[in-house]
Amino acid sequence: MKRYWLLRLVIAFGFAQAAVSMARPAVSYRALSLGADERAIGVIAGVYALLPLFAAVPLGRRTDRGRCAPLLFAGVVLIAGGCALSGTAGSLAGMAAWSGVMGLGHLCFVIGAQSLVARRSAPDEQDRDFGHFTIGASLGQLVGPVAAGLLIGGDTGRSSALALVVSAAVAAVALTALWRVEVRDAHTGPARAERDRVPVHRILRTRGVPAGIFISLAVLSATDILTAYLPVVGEHRSIPPATIGLLLGLRAAATIACRLVMTPMIRLLGRTALLTVTCLLAGLLCAGIALPVPVWALAVMLAALGFCLGAGQPLSMTTVVRAAPDGARSTALALRLTGNRLGQVAAPASAGLVAGLAGTAAPFVLLGALLLAAATLGVRVGRGPAGGPGRTGAAGTGARAGADEAGAPSGAGEPWDACGGARRRA
Secondary structure (H helix, E strand, O other), X not given: OOOHHXXXXXXXXXXXXXXXXXXXXXXXXXXXXXXXXXXXXXXHHHXXXXXOHHHHHHHHHHHHHOOOHHHHHHXXXXXXXXXXXXXXXXXXXXXXXXXXXXXXXXXXXXXXXXXXXXXXXXXXXXXXXXXXXXXXXXXXXXXXXXXXXXXXXXXXXXXHHHHHHHHHHHHHHHHHHOOOOOOOXXXXXXXXXXXXXXXXXXXXXXXXXXXXXXXXXXXXXXXXXXXXXXXXXXXXXOOOHHXXXXXXXXXXXXXHHHHHOHHHHHHHHXXXXXXXXXXXXHHHHHHHHOOOOOHHXXXXXXXXXXXXXXXXXXXXXXXXXXXXXXXXXXXXXXXXXXXXXXXXXXXXXXXXXXXXXXXXXXHHHHHHHHHHHHHHHHHHHHOOOOOOOOOOOOOOOOOOOOEOOOOOEOOOOOOEOOOXXXXXXX
């Protein structure tokens, strides 16, 4: 019974992510029907990623001091509103503005949801719970584009507007799963607000936080560029679009499969080895996509790549939560999301530049190098200071009551607070 909160959160995230994944291609088609060129499409897509950057840290600060549920509800409302209003917008400026609202809503929901998982999961359950939580995102990313493709037809102006209105309704369904997903807690009231704020530079200097942010950025960049450039590779190798769609679906399904078996893999290999090995293999597989292999071999590589990429995001969340100073877990997760958004802007631009200079296979080699760097950081995170994972050893970084090597919370018997730290007894 007590695990139902996580199931409801996964369901809500699945609907919210499906709405966003459905709306983003529909926004592009809608903008094209309004006369947008490639540059305008890029600006609209950039507003989605850039606008929330300014709100990430304040939202994280607010969640560190209070409850998570208000952000979840606000996120769903903003996503639904941004989708619906994008479908009725009559100008490119309006499309860009409502795309930014949609992006802000997605950011609100993810910060609130990740903070809630950190709140309600004991240290030895965090990897598993973050893995299950991200299944919702994978399901949404799998279903959303397919649904958009089914709705958008010949008259792209009208059909894309319909797809956006439908995506708003899909987002609204997420509200039904958020009932009592968070238990009210007296410790999240004014007493928490009285804590001193941890400066952002101090969070970023805490051992493990920069590594977690970079690993997350690398894995997300690989997923985004793979989705954007595999159709280009297919065009050059005469692979039909339907086959490319199946290959991308295979990649997404393999990612879900990885997250379903996260717990036994961690028990078998350990989280540091799992993070390092999956990033290393993903880097090699990304570089292998650049080779002129037959379709069946490409399918095998993409399935293996999807499985490897499935581990990076949930493990990077746990890395950041365990490393962050007390009272700043949600802010650290917000900084991780900020890194993700910067990667979503910078990685496609860099990939486009590299592809223009060295060919369509070059971005995959670039991704391989990025993931190999992430694997190196994974090894360094595993060599953390003495005292077990999640502790900060440097003076002034705020040593925390974290998990010991066996995953048990220090201060046995103390309940676990919103950010993974032991609550003070009254």
